[in-house]
Amino acid sequence: MRTIALERTVLAYEDVGPDGDIPLLLVHGHPFDRSMWEPQLRHFGADRRVIVPDLRGYGASGGAVPEWPAFVDDLAALLDGLRVPRAVVAGLSMGGQIALELWARHPGRVAGLLIADTTAAGESVESRAARIAQAQRLLREGMDPYAVENLYLMVSPDAPPEVARHVLAMMRSTDPAGAAAAQRARADRPDRRAGLETVTVPTVVVVGSEDAFTPVTDARVIADGVPGAELVVVDGAAHMPNLERPDAFNAALQRLLDRVPTH
Structure with a gap:
């Protein structure tokens, strides 16, 4: 593990x-951490730089986000600190929403997108x-009831x-204050469906066939909205x-990486 001090x-x-x-x-989802990507880190890290x-x-990572764009600003600052001008960005669930937000706010930093088990829709x-209530519950009860x-x-x-x-274990070990802040931030995130047609980089949309949180219909909206996107149902x-x-x-x-120009 490494650490980097941002602003x-x-x-x-x-x-x-x-x-x-x-x-x-x-980019991991809620309420997880970077260890959720262990299989991908092992598989791809042998031949490619993986962050x-x-x-x-x-x-x-301590603290708590004050608002939704902070997640994206943190990632852009991380890439700056590591002197990485562009990256292929893969995000799952909340991480997929953050990946879409990164494209919307910093499109020049994104060379390709994998959006997994995610909805582009804003909140009703x-x-x-429900997100606000869940944030309050996490602060009141801790992570264990939610995790179970x-x-x-x-x-x-x-x-x-x-x-x-x-x-x-990931869910139980998450800081309730950080998770609650993220849920409050997500409650106010913008609807990104109208902007899907502006995505010009290679894109793959992945979803589990049994996903009850963000079902195949949500994934299909993203795949249909992004020009040339591939939909993969696992x-x-x-x-x-x-x-x-x-x-x-x-x-x-890997199919996404194969489609991304090397320069």
Whole structure:
């Protein structure tokens, strides 16, 4: 693990693999940390530079985001600090929303996009209220009740036991204050569906066939909206196909990397 001091926070991150091709930036979801990308770090880090941060308020990165754009500004500042002008960006769930936001705010930093188990839609009145209520609950009760209730929505009941244990441990170890701040920030994030047609970089959209949080219909909206995007449905996986079905997920990511110009 490495750390980098940015203007407003300190981020923990992994930075492995050789320079050469455009680096790969992996953005984790809620309420996880950079360890959710272990299968991808092992697979791709042998041949390509792979950068995997803990988002502010998660894992070993302290603090809490004051508003939604802070996640994106942190990533842009991280790339600046590592002297990485552009990266192929892969994000899952909240990380996918952050990846779309990075494209919207800093398109010149994005060489390709993998959007996994994500919705581009903004919040409804009801879902916004639910996020605010969840933030309050996390602060009141801590992470354990949330983690137990949601484990077999994050992964399928047939997930390998070691995967389920890993996901549960990540959720339980998350700082409730950081997770609550993220939920409040997400409640006010913009709807990015209208901007999908502006995405001009190679894009792959991945979703688990059993994802109840962001189902295949949500993924199809993104794939249909981004010109030339590929949709990959990972059979039997729930919300975290990168952990449940890493071979299928890695194959989809490799196809994206193959489409990204090297310069």
